[in-house]
Amino acid sequence: MSYPNVLLLIDNVWREGRRNATRAVHNPANEEVIGTVALATTTDLDDAVACAASGFEVWRRTPAVERTRVMLGAAELLTQRAESIANLLTLEQGKPLAESRAEIAMSADIIRWAANEAPRIYGRIVPPRAAGVQQMVQKEPVGPVAAFTPWNFPIAQVARKVAPALASGCSLVLKAAEETPASAAELVRAFVDAGLPAGVLALVFGEPAEISEHLITHRAIRKITFTGSTPVGKQLAALAGMHMKRVTMELGGHAPVIVAADADVARAARTLADAKFRNAGQICLSPTRMMVAQTAFDEFMETFLARIREIRVGDGMLEGSTMGPLANKRRLDAMERLTHDALSRGASLATGGVRLGDSGNFFAPTVLTEPSKDSLVLNSEPFGPVATVWRFAELGEAIAEANRLDYGLSAYAFTRAIKTVSRLAAEVQAGTLWVNQAAAAWPELPFGGVKDSGYGYEGGPESLDAYLQAKTVAISDV
Structure with missing residues (x-):
């Protein structure tokens, strides 16, 4: 047209x-x-x-x-x-x-x-x-x-x-x-x-x-x-x-995710894969820092990566494309910079990490595991198709990491335990906490940040x- x-x-x-x-x-x-x-x-x-x-x-x-x-x-x-x-x-x-x-x-x-x-x-x-x-x-x-x-x-x-x-x-x-x-x-x-x-x-x-x-x-x-x-x-x-x-x-935001050991792990992985790469990750409430209980980590990664492999990156005007290009070259350069920095500091690349094609601002859906806490990707908002995943042993450790940054827009949690939900609702510093679901910023709900x-x-x-x-x-x- x-x-x-x-x-x-x-x-x-x-x-x-x-x-x-x-x-x-x-x-x-x-x-x-x-x-x-x-x-x-x-x-x-x-x-x-x-x-x-x-x-x-x-x-x-x-x-x-x-x-x-x-x-x-x-x-x-x-x-x-x-x-x-x-x-x-x-x-x-x-x-x-x-x-x-x-x-x-x-x-x-x-x-x-x-x-x-x-x-x-x-x-x-x-x-x-x-x-x-x-x-x-x-x-x-x-x-x-x-x-x-x-x-x-x-x-x-x-x-x-x-x-x-x-x-x-x-x-x-x-x-x-x-x-x-x-x-x-x-x-x-x-x-x-x-x-x-x-x-x-x-x-x-x-x-x-x-x-x-x-x-x-x-x-x-x-x-x-x-x-x-x-x-x-x-x-x-x-x-x-x-x-x-x-x-x-x-x-801006840099939304933490806490996947507890008692969560429906497969559901969490599928939900987060879909949410993370919507709009090529260019969303202020995008889930970016994913913390998974040690006992659930392997199952989570298997399902998470399988779901990501179903993503079809391409021109948004073409039928079958499920993730389009980044909006401008600045974001493309930023994704490369964040990925290379994380890898240089010891992170592992589970998938992606590269530009796609000879034209257009396409970047592969990318997952970095166990990045160093001083990595750029863990301290500045990615605003693109890059996710980080690592293990935690105790819930308090995950909450401390969730609150470590000065961002406080959205946070996510997956758990079946009401006790865990109550603790997270009380302790996680965010304008919105989404539990067992992707973000749904309906018109009737207030949406805003802290910090x-x-x-x-x-x-x-x-x-x-x-x-x-x-x-x-x-x-x-x-």
């Missing part, structure tokens, strides 16, 4: 940037240029923020039931257009079409859930301490939002920010990823076509550092939400703090709270 030249959206008008500058968009499966994306200037950004400020005044006064109607309309359009959007997503990001379709379905679900929460934003009445006094607390939208989203889930990550913000009555200036602009643009288009008023949602692309600094420091922007790496998140949070802006940070994995939540009622502020109104009889 043809790939569009993606434009900016400002005041519900699709347009080029003021300087007509563009950037090439590549297909990661073959490295060919498939289109371009327009780049915004600071003047374009000022236009977008000005429109967001005026759009906010309209949208905040729009009845909640009307906000719900528009959002449900956008979800329906997204669903109707799913097949064509899935093709764009796979072309620019690389994931198999089946994963693209699933991402679009999840995004529509996120929008529907948030839309139905809009009429449930309640305040409260507080009993007074004196006669003739009324006290109430009302919830108000915080104001125009600057949202920054990554390339690994270019539709779902946008939906996770746009949906609760719009449900709460906020407007947004969205800076999406330049590597994957078309799918993000199609999500935004669904809102525009569903009747979202002009100015309520803007879409911009450009030089990331320039855009983030300009938007975060702009006086009209009152809230920042960012999904991305921990180092960048720390920089943006510091900048936002200097200007007293509210912030939600969904940052260097960020703060704030996306999903659940907590996601709307991030875009609301409480106002106390106390009235005394004259």
Whole structure:
């Protein structure tokens, strides 16, 4: 299918940037240029923020039931257009079409859930301490939002920010990823076509550092939400703090896995193999540090490697491909660096460890066993198809390793013992602990991290709270 030249959206008008500058968009499966994306200037950004400020005044006064109607309309359009959007997503990001379709379905679900929460934003009445006094607390939208989203889930990550913000009555200036602009643009288009008023949602692309600094420091922007790496998140949070802006940070992870001796070991191995290599491992909650009880290790590895051998790496547009390329060459180079470093420090290579093919960003599903604790792969987020596995003798040893890093986004455990579940739930430091299952970040569940994995939540009622502020109104009889 043809790939569009993606434009900016400002005041519900699709347009080029003021300087007509563009950037090439590549297909990661073959490295060919498939289109371009327009780049915004600071003047374009000022236009977008000005429109967001005026759009906010309209949208905040729009009845909640009307906000719900528009959002449900956008979800329906997204669903109707799913097949064509899935093709764009796979072309620019690389994931198999089946994963693209699933991402679009999840995004529509996120929008529907948030839309139905809009009429449930309640305040409260507080009993007074004196006669003739009324006290109430009302919830108000915080104001125009600057949202920054990554390339690994270019539709779902946008939906996770746009949906609760719009449900709460906020407007947004969205800076999406330049590597994957078309799918993000199609999500935004669904809102525009569903009747979202002009100015309520803007879409911009450009030089990331320039855009983030300009938007975060702009006086009209009152809230920042960012999904991305921990180092960048720390920089943006510091900048936002200097200007007293509210912030939600969904940052990196390095998810530990504990497979206890009493687990259903075969089920754990199959579940983790499927979860680890989904989206070529380019997921912040991907299981990466797998600790397996000594008595279960051999059975786990046999099933784990057998499942991995069933993975078919190839162009995501081709039927039969179950793992696509990495999204860019940077990730390909990173996988080689992490693998070589681990092997040089004594790890064993169970499978993979090499690039695949002469073109495209393909890397074999890779498993490293018994890596040294000082290996790069055990201390920095892999964000790719590289897993590490090693043995543990006692549960406390595994918990200590799970908590060793400054990351705390997701963790996984497999056990049949409720006593073990209770201990892990109490002691493992993570925003979410998934027990006997792969991650399922449903819209109704809060998702967020602790420590260097960020703060704030996306999903659940907590996601709307991030875009609301409480106002106390106390009235005394004259």
